Amino acid sequence: MSKKLTVSVFLVAVLLLTTGSVLAEEITLDFWNGFTGPDGTGMGKMVEEFNKEHEGEIEVNMQVMQWGTYYQKVVTALSTRSDSSPDIGIMHVDRVPEFASKGVLLDLDQIVADLGWSKDNFANSVWSAGIYEGNRYGIPLDVHPLAMYINKDLFKEAGLDPENPPKTPAEFMNAIAKMTKDTDGDGEIDQWGTAFPPLWPGPEFILPSLLRQFGGSFLNEDRTEVVVDSKESIAALEYAVDIVHNKGYSPKNIQQDGEVTLFRQGRLGIHFNGIWMINGFKDQEGLNFMSYPVPRMGDKLAIAGNSHNFVFFRKPGNSDAEFEAAAEFVKYISNNSVKWAAFGQIPARNSVRNSQAFEALKHQASIAQEVESVVFPPKIPIASRILTPYYEAVNLAILGEKEPAEALKDAAEAGQIALDEYLQTQ
Structure with missing residues (x-):
């Protein structure tokens, strides 16, 4: 082994011991939704802010399409089992049972537990709506009554x-x-x-x-x-x-x-x-x-x-690191969902709804007074x-x-x- 090669191997070994990898690869996530109006512009800005804060670690690519074709495109993309299919998506909560029953959504109970979230963190009305047959498949972003x-x-x-x-x-x-x-x-x-x-x-x-x-x-x-x-x-x-x-x-x-x-x-x-x-x-x-x-x-x-819920799609080859990155993205958007509320939504998170920033949105805050009276379509596929x-x-x-x-x-x-x-x- 040459002296030059010996030094190189030594440096790699040091890097592996101190950082766990020679160079951590940036994780790329494909995020699909149907936000084609001003709400899409707002979500796009939040994605940009997330990417900037996580530069070199996580990159979220947002793809927007009309709600009228969104769900069929999701089905088609997932059926191809390709790398271009979505990792994360937004789903109306009444569609969650349909897609969960098809086996294309991941159970999110452990991810929610790892995030430290429970029913105490969300409006009760929407927290239970993302559960189908005893398992959680949707994480609520908002309520739109x-x-x-x-x-x-x-x-x-x-x-x-x-x-x-x-x-x-x-x-x-x-x-x-x-x-x-x-x-x-x-x-x-x-x-x-x-x-x-x-x-x-x-x-x-x-x-x-x-x-x-x-x-x-x-x-x-x-x-x-x-x-x-x-x-x-x-x-x-x-x-x-x-x-x-x-x-x-x-x-x-x-x-x-x-x-x-x-x-x-x-x-x-x-x-x-x-x-x-x-x-x-x-x-x-x-x-x-x-x-x-x-x-x-x-x-x-x-x-x-109804409610926009985050869902994680069942995609071949997804790693634990990708799931962790997706959870980090959902946490970021949820924590900052007062920005989303400005586009005509009620945040699902109690802490956000109780914030001064949300109270300043007088129309949204007024409607949110009865968020616990919101009812959703029947929970059946x-x-x-x-x-x-x-x-x-x-x-x-x-x-x-x-x-x-x-x-x-x-x-x-x-x-x-x-x-x-x-x-x-x-």
């Missing part, structure tokens, strides 16, 4: 206090009645107290909130029967139909986003939409509004929502096959094309067929 937006000027004109919004069924009905009027005297209502649209987000968020408030559910307790045609569920839909077609406090036949336009124009007193609408309304010139939690319109408070007939039933009933009881009976039958097929495979 339905919210109540009020036009403060219309409240004042009607003799209502915009700082004391309706919280009970009687207060809500009184408020929307007072703000429904014919403003130009032509005999036609042109300003409404609220809106129950037949299209998004009516069937997906507003009516599921009412369904749960009136004591209804999508499935029975042991998840063997679709029960959207229960007397409670029918009462919830009849309540909405009555406001639209009998009382006239909501416009009829609203086209997609028509109620958003009415609210922007100052012709809608109370508008129900997701928390993600905050920044859009703040940018609307002349719109004097405030954001609040959805009020109780039934027997108990329940607010439909075929949830979409049960929910879709329900959404169609709501649409037909709000349009006045079917009676609520008939529409929900049809939805229950269609959902039951899907559920029976699923149960036969279990």
Whole structure:
């Protein structure tokens, strides 16, 4: 062995003893999500900040695509079992059971334990939502519930206090009645107290909130029967139909986003939409509004929502070092999620929600007051096959094309067929 080679071997040995490697390789993680709007810009900045702080150690490459194609692209990428498939992803919590049942998600119980996190660190409502069949597959980043937006000027004109919004069924009905009027005297209502649209987000968020408030559910307790045609569920839909077609406090036949336009124009007193609408309304010139939690319109408070969860994909060849790097990334984003909240979200972490920085986001902080009242879609892999007939039933009933009881009976039958097929495979 030459003297030069002997010295080289000696130096390598010293490096191995002192650092564990000659040169630690930078770990690269592929992070996929569907944040195509301003929220994507915000998440991109957070990823850049993480990469800068972990330069030479961890590099996160973020790939963004439309939510409409995201889930299928994830399935396709994972099926190829290639290095280009994602390591980490964002998944709506209602999709977690579907992907967990396919075996493409990693169990995160140990990772969560290693991070020192437990139910005490998160909103209870969303902490349990990421668990499927006793195992954790999702780590909650946020909660995005339905919210109540009020036009403060219309409240004042009607003799209502915009700082004391309706919280009970009687207060809500009184408020929307007072703000429904014919403003130009032509005999036609042109300003409404609220809106129950037949299209998004009516069937997906507003009516599921009412369904749960009136004591209804999508499935029975042991998840063997679709029960959207229960007397409670029918009462919830009849309540909405009555406001639209009998009382006239909501416009009829609203086209997609028509109620958003009415609210922007100052012709809608109370508008129900997701928390993600905050920044859009703040940018609307002349719109004097405030954001609040959805009020109780039934027997108990329940607010439909969803949540972005971090998931780790089952990928061949992933090392413990890569899992540790992914956990470090999730911890960083979670710890700094007040930045994410600015884009219209409620942080899932209690410490972030209780921070002064979050309290300064007055709209988000106001809506977050009832974060523990948020309810999620049924925790079953075929949830979409049960929910879709329900959404169609709501649409037909709000349009006045079917009676609520008939529409929900049809939805229950269609959902039951899907559920029976699923149960036969279990």
